[in-house]
Amino acid sequence: MQHHLEESKVHIERLNQLINSIDGQPYQGKLGLPLPKYPQTMIEKMNNSMTKQEWELKKSEEDLISESAESVCYLMLIQKAQMAGGVFQNAIEPLSLNMKDEENMAEWIKTNTPLMLDKLWPQIEEAIASSPLESSPASSSQSLSQSR
Numbered sequence: 001m002q003h004h005l006e007e008s009k010v011h012i013e014r015l016n017q018l019i020n021s022i023d024g025q026p027y028q029g030k031l032g033l034p035l036p037k038y039p040q041t042m043i044e045k046m047n048n049s050m051t052k053q054e055w056e057l058k059k060s061e062e063d064l065i066s067e068s069a070e071s072v073c074y075l076m077l078i079q080k081a082q083m084a085g086g087v088f089q090n091a092i093e094p095l096s097l098n099m100k101d102e103e104n105m106a107e108w109i110k111t112n113t114p115l116m117l118d119k120l121w122p123q124i125e126e127a128i129a130s131s132p133l134e135s136s137p138a139s140s141s142q143s144l145s146q147s148r
Contacts, residue, residue: 054120
């Protein structure tokens with residue numbers, strides 16, 4: 001994660017230099033990417049029921065979505081720069097470097113997901129097994145069948 005943070009700083013610097021080189025003004029805000037959004041009641045339920053390890057897996061899924069989306073954005077910018085020609089040809093190299101980094105990070109997440117699952121899954125199962133019986137789906141179905 002530290003490596004990725006440093007990489008992101010390099011990307012921002014490359015983009016700022018690129019934008020300044022064509023007399024543009026870098027945007028300082030955050031646009032965000034299309035991550036899954038949940039209704040507030042669902043978020044509250046997830047907050048109350050998901051283990052720390054489940055949240056870690058969910059975060060890695062969101063990271064993979066973000067890395068993939070960033071890579072696609074760079075690809076589209078590169079293609080537009082190629083079509084525009086002229087001074088925009090200078091954008092191709094820095095955009096390509098950023099795109100390659102994003103692709104590498106997405107690949108790293110994909111490659112390491114099985115290892116992460118191997119590590120976290122037993123912890124998730126343990127947390128579920130040690131949770132109060134009344135909140136588990138199995139005990140709820142048992143309660144329903146006993147009440148009939």
